[in-house]
Amino acid sequence: MQKQILMSREVLLTGAIVLLLAIISTRFPAFIAPSNLANVFNDTAPLILLAIGQMIVILTRCIDLSVAANLALTGMVVSMINVAMPGLPVPIIIFIAVAFGALLGMVNGVLVWKLEIPPIVVTLGTMTIFRGTIFLLSEGKWINAHEFSETFKAFPRTELLGLPLMSWIAIAAVIFFSVVMSRTTLGRAFYAAGGNPHAATYAGIDVGRTQFWAFTISGALAGLTGYLWVSRFAVAFVDLAGGFELSVVAACVIGGVAIMGGIGTVVGAMLGALFLGIISNALPVVNISPFWQLAISGGAIIIAVALNAQANREKGRIILKRAEHAT
C-alpha cells in the first residue's frame, strides 16, 4: 500500500516538477525564489482552471476542444458588457461570465447527450463556431486596455495575503473540485460513467446526463477563466488564447488523466498544468526561443500518454496478482 502511494502519479509528477526546478535553478537560481514561483503559479492559474474542467470531461470518455474558443468568446462578451456599462460591479460580471460559459458548455453537452454525436466532432465544430461568433460580435476589432473600467481590470490583480486573487481562485477551484469529485454523488458518477458506462447504467447513472454536466462544468470554468484572462491582460480579440485547448489537453494527459476515461484526479490535472507552466516560464529565462513551446508540449503529450498506457497496463496485472493471492 505504501509503495502504491509512493509510486502514484501525483508523487511521481511532483518529483518531476522538483527535478525540473532544480535543473532550471542551476542555470538561473533566481527562478526558484518564492516570489517568482508565486508568479509562475499565477501565470498558470488559467491553465489549472481549464485543466480541471477538461479532466472532468475526459473522465466521462469525452473531450472538449472548444474550451479556448469558449474562453475567448466569454471574454469578449464580458468585455463588451464592461465597455457598454462600465458601472456594473465585478461580482455580477463574474456571474455573467460563469453563466455564459456554462451555457456554451451546455450546447456541447446537449449535442453529445441528446443527439449522441461524438464529442470530438461536436467540440471541433463549436470551436470554430464560437471563434466565428467573436468576429461577428466584435467585427474583428480589439478591445484595448483604456476601454475597460478600472475595477474590471483590477480584480484578478488584487492581492490577498500576498497572493493575487487570480491565484486564490485557482487554489479554491482545486480544493472545491477535489471535494466534489471524491465526496459527492455527481463526482463519483463522472468516474463511474467513464470507467464502465454499462455498469454505470445498471447502477442507475444516466451516462449521457453525466457527460452533459461534465461539459457544463468545463464551460463554466472556461467562462470564468475568460473574464480573468481579459481582465488580467486588459485586451480582448478574436484569436485570444488561440490553440490553448491543446495545452489544456496536454496538462490533463501529463497529469495522469486516462484518455479512455475513468482515471484522473484534480490534483493530477493541476500538477500537469504546473509542469507545462514552469516550462513555458523557464524557456525565456534559460534563453530558449519561445518557438520551442509548441513542440515541447506536443512531445510532452506523446511521452505522457505512452507512460499512462504503460502504468495502466501494469495496474491491471497487479489486481490480477492480488486476486490470485486472495484465492
Next chain:
Amino acid sequence: MTDTTRFIPDRLQSPLERRLKSWETLLLAVAVAIFIVNSFTSPYFLNAWNLSDMTFNFTEKAMIAFAMALLIIAGEIDLSVASIIALASTAMGAAVQIGLGTPGLVLVGLGVGLICGAFNGFLVTKMGLPSIVVTIGTMSLFRGISYIVLGDQAYRGYPSDFSFFGQGYVFWVISFEFVLFAIIALVYFVILHKTNFGRAVYAIGNNPVGAEFSGIRVARVKFILFLLTGLMSGVAAICLTSRLASTRPSIAFGWELEIVTMVVLGGVSILGGSGSIPGVVIAAFVMGLVTFGLGLLNVPGIVMSIVIGALLIGVIALPRLWEKWRT
C-alpha cells in the same frame, strides 16, 4: 440504451430506389442547388476561369480527405495532417536552401510525409495508444518543429519549374492539381471499393476483434493507413507550397478540421465502418462551392468557418433529429 430489435422489411428496396435515397444522391442535390444559387447571386460565378480557381479551394484538402476517409472508416483518426503539411513544406524550404532541384524537393516532401505517417502509425499500432491523443500530440510536435526551424521567418526562392504543381495547367482551364485530385480519387475508389484491402478496412471499422479473428492483420492495415495519410499530406504539401511559393510555419493552419468535416460531410461515419469515396468527392465540391460562393459575396474567412463548423455538426445532427422525430 439502444434498441436491439432489428426490423426486417417486407420487401427489399430495388437497387435504383436505394441509390436514389442514398447520402451521395442527397449530397449531389445539395451541390447542384448551391451551384444554381451561386450562379444567380454573383455574376462572376459562371466563368470557366473562376470555376477553375474554385477547385483550388478543395483539391489539396480532398487529397488528404480520401486517405483520412479510409482511416476514419477503420475507426482511427489523424488530426496531425495539417501539421505534416507544415513540416513537409518546411523541409522542402530547407532543401531549397541547400540547392536541391525540383525532383529532390518532391522526394523530400513525400519522404517527410511518409516519416510523419509512420511515426503516428508506430505510436498507435505498436504502442497501442489512442489515435486521437497521439495525433493531437504530433499535431503540435510537427508544427512545433516548423516553428523551431523557421520562427517568424519564411522560406522562399523555390525553383521556377517547381511552380507547375500548384500553378500549372494541363489543358485550358484544367489545372494540374485538379487532374491529380481526379487520379487520386480514382485510385482510392479502387482501393476502398474493389480490393481485399478495402474490405479489410470496413471489417476493421465494424469489428476490430472480429477482423483479427478472421485473419486480417489489423495492426498492419492501420499502419498502412497512417502511412497513406502521411503520404497524401506530403503530396498536398508539395501542391500548396508550389502554389503559395513560400513556407511559413502557420501554413495550412486549421486544415485538419476542414478535412475531417469534408470526410464526415461525405457520409463517412465518424464511429467507423461505413462511408464511400464518391461521397467524399461530392462533399469536396460542396465545400469548395460554399467557400467560393461566400467569397464572391465578400464574406470574411472566419465567418465561413462558422458555416463549416455548423455543416460539420448539422450533417450528423439532422439525420439523428429526423430519426427521433419519426419515432
